[in-house]
Amino acid sequence: MNTAALAGKHVLVTRAIEQAQPLINRIEEVGGIAHVIPLLSFQTIEEAHHIEQVRNSLEHYQWLVFTSANGVRFFFEAFKEDHLRSIIKKANIAVVGHKTEAVLNQYGYQASLLPKHYVAEDLVLVLREHINEGERVLLPRGNLGRTYLPKALSAHGIEVDDLTVYKTVCPDVAKDHIQSLINEHIPLDVITFTSSSAVKHYTQILEGLELEDPFPYARIACIGPIAEKTAQEYHLQVDITASTYTIEGLIEAISTYFKEDENY
Known part of the structure; x- marks a missing residue:
């Protein structure tokens, strides 16, 4: 250029x-x-009762899906390493783009799934090919995340827990x-x-x-x-x-x- x-x-x-x-x-x-x-500007969630509920049931998820670098950062801030062992060791991790993948790598973990295009629509297509009906997906992201992803996955029999780990403000x-x-x-x-x-x-x-x-x-x-x-x-x-x-x-x-x- x-x-x-x-x-x-x-x-x-x-x-x-x-x-x-x-x-x-x-x-x-x-x-x-x-x-x-x-x-x-991105902020942590002050009232995090929903995070505590998920923390106690991490071992029940087969997939972790990150749609942004912030989702990765705030997820790892919210969950201590001893809690993460119950899911990271056995769960597959999907990310929406290389920047999100790079942040995940900084925490010492590798993504097993990455769509060609960095949008939710492509991620849904890829996930549908790899997730079995009845499997549970944890989707840590911000409060303004699009509803398309959890709705589209749920429509195909995939159980999705949409976990708000940070909020976006002006x-x-x-x-x-x-x-x-x-x-x-x-x-x-x-x-x-x-x-x-x-x-x-x-x-x-x-x-x-x-x-x-x-x-x-x-x-x-x-x-x-x-x-x-x-x-x-x-x-x-x-x-x-x-x-x-x-x-x-x-x-x-x-x-x-x-x-x-x-x-x-």
Whole structure:
């Protein structure tokens, strides 16, 4: 890729602060100017009675399914090693993407199943081929996880326990930071969304500021079809959607868009 593919372009990064750096680095590597306003923050569940219930019955699950790196992190924070032995030794582990797999590896465990595309629909197809009817699946994830995955698995006779191990919130300071960006007249060229939650929080902030389109010349770039669909549902015009649902794929799609735009 041309190292100056985004030369001088102002790009808004909306990822959680602990996840933003890889995207910031790639934007800067291709000549872009990154502006970071995290629209997501992840917190542990304070009232965790449901976690305690699952902790006492871990040995009854045949599968662990992780749909995000955060799901892995918060799961291992919630369950001590002695509790995990009862499930990890005998359960199969499925993950939705390589980043999730990498975090799992950091805890010393290997995934036995990984779909080709990093979306729930592909994960369901793969799991249906490997999980037997009547087997139990533990699905540790955030409070805003899509309902598609547990519903689709349950429809095929697979027992799924949807375990909320963390919650996703919008940082209190995000609204002020967006207002500052507007006040400073930053000419945003691209607004990136790597999750549906970021899209929702962005539109909620604009509603709170009573602003419909504060960045009229900015292109909306989504990491994949799920974020794209959410953006469209919130009446945002999506200009760029990555075909490979990764940070690298997103930067490639944005760079290609501007390269083609320059040819007209």
